[in-house]
Amino acid sequence: MTEVGIGDSTLEVVTDFRYLGDMLSSGGGCELAAATHCKAAWKQFRELLPILTNKHLPTATRGHVYSSCVRSVLMYGSETWAVSANTKKKLQRNDKAMIRWICLVKPEQTIPFESLLAQINLKSHADIMQKSRLRWLGHVERSTGWIAQVRQLNVPVERTTGRPKLSWEDVVKRDRKTLGMDSVNPHHRQEWRGRLRLRLDSQAPPSTED
Structure with missing residues (x-):
């Protein structure tokens, strides 16, 4: 086609x-x-x-x-x-x-x-990407518009052999577990952002001067 x-x-x-x-x-x-x-x-x-x-x-x-x-x-x-x-x-x-x-x-x-x-x-590239994904997850979870509707779509696909591709949901689930944020509710915006900032700021490299 x-x-x-x-x-x-x-x-x-x-x-x-x-x-x-x-x-x-x-x-x-x-x-x-x-x-x-x-x-x-x-x-x-x-x-x-x-x-x-x-x-x-x-x-x-x-x-x-x-x-x-x-x-x-x-x-x-x-x-x-x-x-x-x-x-x-x-x-x-x-x-x-x-x-x-x-x-x-x-x-x-x-x-x-x-x-x-x-x-x-x-900070490391991996830490920045992780923070960006979880910030976006919070936005998606709190959304009541088309983003929330798209997440509920059931797209029929043929199951291929081998391990299925990693989905975005799988990645952010792993991020939450890694940062210990499984128990934090993304719908509580201030708490979600505060905990995320606290977790990642603790990983920040020390500031140095020339």
């Missing part, structure tokens, strides 16, 4: 398309979206290299620029992704490569990544 009719309109059937800056694939998953964001983040990173590698700027300042202008591109829309282990590693690998560049680490140097995050006063 190459076309589908909706009312008086005819739409082309494609395998993937861009919507609001994110990539959607007919096969599901977020692999294509992650690859697209990695490419876009590197483009932004190279444009900002004169600032991000400027030795006259404090490393914390360079880290703030990176977080605001590059990491935000890398992670755009990731709060809605059901991230697989391979996709997570790919995102972290790209994030780590850029941070090592910002910290002016040479390829042959083996410096613990946690110490580099502390230098630029940033």
